[in-house]
Amino acid sequence: MEFGLSTEQQLIVDTVRSFVENEMYPHEAEIERTGQVPLELGLEIRDKCRDLGFYAANMPEAVGGGGLNHLDFTLLERELGRPSMALSVFFGRPSGILLACEGEQRERYLLPAVRGERFDALAMTEPDAGSDVRGMKCYAKQDGGDWIINGSKHFISHADIADFVIVFVATGEEQTAQGKKKLITCFLVDRDTAGFEIRKGYQSVSHRGYHNCILNFDNCRVPAAQILGEVHQGFDMANKWLYGTRLTVAAFCVGRARRVFELALPYAAERKQFGQAIGRFQGVSFKLADMITEIDAADYLTLAAAWKMDQGLDADREIASAKLYATEMLARVTDQALQIFGGMGLMSDLPLERFWRDARVERIWDGTSEIQRHIISRHLLRPLGC
Amino acid sequence: MKILVAIKRVLDYSVKVRVKTDHSDVDLANAKMSMNPFCEIAVEEAVRLKEAGVASEIIVVSIGSKAVQETIRSAMAMGADRGIWIDSGEAALSPLTIAQLLAKVVQAEQPSVVLLGKQAIDSDDNQTGQMLAALCDYPQATFASKVTIADSKATVVREVDGGLQTLQLALPLVVTTDLRLNEPRYVKLPDIMKAKKKPLDTQTPESLGVSLNNSVKMIKVEPPSERKAGIMVPDVDALINSLKNQAKVL
Numbered sequence: 170m171e172f173g174l175s176t177e178q179q180l181i182v183d184t185v186r187s188f189v190e191n192e193m194y195p196h197e198a199e200i201e202r203t204g205q206v207p208l209e210l211g212l213e214i215r216d217k218c219r220d221l222g223f224y225a226a227n228m229p230e231a232v233g234g235g236g237l238n239h240l241d242f243t244l245l246e247r248e249l250g251r252p253s254m255a256l257s258v259f260f261g262r263p264s265g266i267l268l269a270c271e272g273e274q275r276e277r278y279l280l281p282a283v284r285g286e287r288f289d290a291l292a293m294t295e296p297d298a299g300s301d302v303r304g305m306k307c308y309a310k311q312d313g314g315d316w317i318i319n320g321s322k323h324f325i326s327h328a329d330i331a332d333f334v335i336v337f338v339a340t341g342e343e344q345t346a347q348g349k350k351k352l353i354t355c356f357l358v359d360r361d362t363a364g365f366e367i368r369k370g371y372q373s374v375s376h377r378g379y380h381n382c383i384l385n386f387d388n389c390r391v392p393a394a395q396i397l398g399e400v401h402q403g404f405d406m407a408n409k410w411l412y413g414t415r416l417t418v419a420a421f422c423v424g425r426a427r428r429v430f431e432l433a434l435p436y437a438a439e440r441k442q443f444g445q446a447i448g449r450f451q452g453v454s455f456k457l458a459d460m461i462t463e464i465d466a467a468d469y470l471t472l473a474a475a476w477k478m479d480q481g482l483d484a485d486r487e488i489a490s491a492k493l494y495a496t497e498m499l500a501r502v503t504d505q506a507l508q509i510f511g512g513m514g515l516m517s518d519l520p521l522e523r524f525w526r527d528a529r530v531e532r533i534w535d536g537t538s539e540i541q542r543h544i545i546s547r548h549l550l551r552p553l554g555c
Numbered sequence: 556m557k558i559l560v561a562i563k564r565v566l567d568y569s570v571k572v573r574v575k576t577d578h579s580d581v582d583l584a585n586a587k588m589s590m591n592p593f594c595e596i597a598v599e600e601a602v603r604l605k606e607a608g609v610a611s612e613i614i615v616v617s618i619g620s621k622a623v624q625e626t627i628r629s630a631m632a633m634g635a636d637r638g639i640w641i642d643s644g645e646a647a648l649s650p651l652t653i654a655q656l657l658a659k660v661v662q663a664e665q666p667s668v669v670l671l672g673k674q675a676i677d678s679d680d681n682q683t684g685q686m687l688a689a690l691c692d693y694p695q696a697t698f699a700s701k702v703t704i705a706d707s708k709a710t711v712v713r714e715v716d717g718g719l720q721t722l723q724l725a726l727p728l729v730v731t732t733d734l735r736l737n738e739p740r741y742v743k744l745p746d747i748m749k750a751k752k753k754p755l756d757t758q759t760p761e762s763l764g765v766s767l768n769n770s771v772k773m774i775k776v777e778p779p780s781e782r783k784a785g786i787m788v789p790d791v792d793a794l795i796n797s798l799k800n801q802a803k804v805l
Contacts, residue, residue: 217741
């Protein structure tokens with residue numbers, strides 16, 4: 170068993186750290202203020218990232234990606250969790266599900282996404298179908314060789330900058346032990362398709378500048394050639410390919426928690442009250458002890474889940490545990506860090522209040538904490554017939 | 556044309572330096588270590604010279620314990636072709652000993668240009684490059700802020716007190732790099748992966764025929780005295796008064 174990083178892993182971590190510190194941190198305050206990343210800045214980050222060969226580091230070399238394994242990619246994502254998400258999104262990591270592209274789809278969607286020429290966004294959630302994915306209402310009906318999509322999606326992250334969306338829609342229904350469930354198909358839909366509209370979403374408390382969008386489909390006609398995978402197989406496709414996004418959330422939380430900790434620790438050592446550093450008070454020092462212990466625990470859970478995936482082993486339970494623990498850890502760590510900074514921590518002059526706000530969404534998106542607990546407990550109890 | 560770059564592994568510039576409780580040295584336990592920033596500039600300059608078609612091969616050399624291999628690999632990821640690790644164990648080495656070891660490598664490799672950082676940010680000696688030039692009987696240009704090599708000659712702009720000095724030197728030569736020579740690049744992901752396949756040769760002081768007679772002994776390390784808190788003054792007159800009578804700098 171090896172807990173240290175190899176020279177290559179250390180170089181990846183150091184390079185990405187230095188990239189986010191130099192190319193992203195200086196823009197964060199302005200993005201918080203305006204809620205917007207100027208597109209030219211985003212594209213500049215994308216171009217630099219492409220030149221460095223880090224763009225699409227998650228994709229195999231065979232399709233032009235960086236070819237990192239899950240563990241190395243998770244180390245990279247841990248660093249990308251440090252800066253504003255509105256900026257790190259341009260450090261491109263196309264959705265892994267695009268590897269399911271076949272034939273012409275590869276030239277049209279997969280390869281341009283890997284080259285950084287086309288951004289993708291993933292659309293699943295609906296106003297009435299959040300965690301209950303198979304309760305979705307957005308549907309597609311076959312019409313000759315085409316499919317006609319109707320309905321809407323919301324909370325679609327970074328669809329504002331997407332050139333195409335990977336959208337999951339209902340194409341039928343089946344009777345299951347839990348009642349009627351939708352059969353789902355995954356479509357690739359270009360931004361400028363007639364009958365498809367990407368609208369501005371809601372103002373979110375978390376991740377300013379990283380926008381959620383609303384997608385409207387109004388008799389949107391899409392040829393069958395734009396179905397990703399097979400008809401009615403969308404839910405299985407999502408389960409097969411999208412587990413990785415949960416590990417991304419866990420890795421981002423660990424990286425951000427370390428950044429927060431690196432602010433809180435020296436502050437506790439330097440800030441004086443009652444004639445001594447506040448770190449001398451057990452009320453503060455024990456907070457730091459708890460914070461670092463939890464950060465390390467989340468870190469190891471996350472890396473262990475990635476390692477398991479690299480071994481080709483089923484890691485669903487471990488990924489769910491990492492996502493659950495890392496997101497809840499981040500909530501506690503940002504809250505305690507803010508407490509250490511006292512009143513000043515609440516002021517937007519310091520980034521603490523931002524980390525605290527940003528932490529809130531992590532327990533909700535990509536599977537709520539409750540869904541993760543459900544996944545974990547089912548893995549434990551199902552084999553016992555419970 | 557061959558370029559030899561000597562690099563040093565030091566405490567990372569961002570780490571707050573702690574002194575060991577017995578004052579015998581700086582505490583390096585669990586501290587982040589990196590390539591000395593001036594050495595990084597030297598590697599970058601070598602890579603630029605290679606990219607410009609001036610140099611054909613870049614060799615990096617570093618002296619120390621096994622951990623310096625990691626630093627050599629990061630220079631390889633930046634673009635160096637091969638490395639030499641001089642395994643000196645944990646021994647503390649003086650600039651003269653280091654220059655003697657490097658001189659043996661110069662003798663064996665016969666590079667046209669030897670690039671070094673002007674100083675390492677740990678001991679701040681600023682001696683190795685100069686001593687190496689003397690031992691090899693090479694011309695030297697220290698504190699370089701611009702290096703041009705053409706027609707078997709080097710033109711080096713040096714940062715000196717009061718301005719810039721331009722020197723023309725014959726090859727082979729020793730150049731030590733200053734901060735403004737260049738801005739080191741981020742390493743590329745494919746180059747990180749290639750670095751581990753590049754050849755890394757191991758030498759020892761014995762194999763190079765250098766005895767580690769350390770002429771310098773470190774007696775004691777003290778942290779700098781803590782700066783006293785400043786005072787607020789109500790106006791310019793009070794400021795001038797304080798500078799004159801309290802700080803006594805006017």
